[in-house]
Amino acid sequence: MEQWVESFKAMYLNLNADNVEQLKQWYGVDATFVDPFHSVSGIDAIVHYFAAMYENVESIHFDYKWQMSNDDGTVIGWVMTFTHKKINGGKPVSVDGVSHIRIEQGKVIYHRDFFDGASMLYEQLPVLGSMIRFLKKRMAA
Template identity: 40%
Template structure:
């Protein structure tokens, strides 16, 4: 299973809009994928989701910290640095998150759950909404 986790991490490092078919190398056909904004069932739905995500992305890079594997379950802490022309004026945006993975006997991921701050990734980076979201966060923190 160590090889499956390594293959998963390496695939995400190379992933872009031109090689989304490689998701089939790491995900089971019936994969369940969840993040703060979506819940998708099946490899075709996941590939469609990633196609829309990567359509206008200029660059995306992952830095991994403290991945661990126990049996068929894995956890990966990551920082994603994303560059999109409509976010943060086209400057790179770094977002920290955690992925929980469950592998099938085939070595492919059958359940993937991401945890990250959707506001930090998206809402805070929009020209009109960003300052409002940041102000609300500061107010809640005080």
């Protein structure tokens, strides 16, 4: 299992808009992928979602921090750093996150990413980002 997870993580380090079809080697036909923005089921929907997501990403990198596995799957902690021409003026954005994956017969059947979508996207937008950061500071005070 541990070697499979290491290979899975390596696949994500090399994933880009030109090779999202390789997800079909890793995910089951009826797999589900969930993140703070979407929930998609079925390998074709997952590939389509990643293709659309990676279409405008200029660069993306995962720095894996830790992982734990048990009978219910594996949880991987990471920091994702990406650049997108329409987010944060094209400058890098880093987001802490966690992925929970469940594997059956060598394929992912469930993958859920947990991260702060507001810090990833909304806080990077010029006007909305300023308002969100202001509200966060007020709530923390």
